[in-house]
Amino acid sequence: MIDIEVLHRVAATLAERKAASPDASYVSSLYAKGTDAICKKVAEEAAETIMAAKDGNRLHLVWEVTDVWFHTMVLLSHFGLTVDDVLAEFRRREGVSGIDEKKSRTAG
Numbered sequence: 001m002i003d004i005e006v007l008h009r010v011a012a013t014l015a016e017r018k019a020a021s022p023d024a025s026y027v028s029s030l031y032a033k034g035t036d037a038i039c040k041k042v043a044e045e046a047a048e049t050i051m052a053a054k055d056g057n058r059l060h061l062v063w064e065v066t067d068v069w070f071h072t073m074v075l076l077s078h079f080g081l082t083v084d085d086v087l088a089e090f091r092r093r094e095g096v097s098g099i100d101e102k103k104s105r106t107a108g
């Protein structure tokens, strides 16, 4: 199993890119364009993920999901958040059945 340290290293690079020139860094250029542009990339990569899945292309699916993860990490970083905030939320939800959680929303 590949460890998740690569996500932490990428997150650290994303934080560093806040001080970089948009001319020299794709991530800095996204920060400079702002929230709407970053969200647009997330939406584009999500659409490409759907197309890869519908084509049944497993390699493209991995590429596109990686693009989605990467661009959502840029979005988190833009808001001062990191992959650790998402991992903490996964930890909070761990073991809570999605079915039970949905039922609890309407209970009472």
Ligand SMILES: N=c1c2ncn([C@@H]3O[C@H](COP(=O)(O)OP(=O)(O)OP(=O)(O)O)[C@@H](O)[C@H]3O)c2ncn1[C@@H]1O[C@H](COP(=O)(O)O)[C@@H](O)[C@H]1O
Pocket (backbone or CB within 6 Å): 010, 013, 014, 017, 024, 025, 026, 027, 028, 066, 067, 070
């Ligand atoms: N993981 C990635 C990563 N994944 C995808 N991409 C880029 O995401 C961009 C968008 O992908 P597209 O297929 O939509 O490309 P495109 O059609 O040319 O983009 P548009 O013209 O539509 O904007 C491409 O330029 C990819 O190279 C990434 N760019 C950077 N990283 C990581 O971020 C770090 C910092 O990158 P820089 O800021 O560029 O140094 C890198 O060291 C990597 O670790």
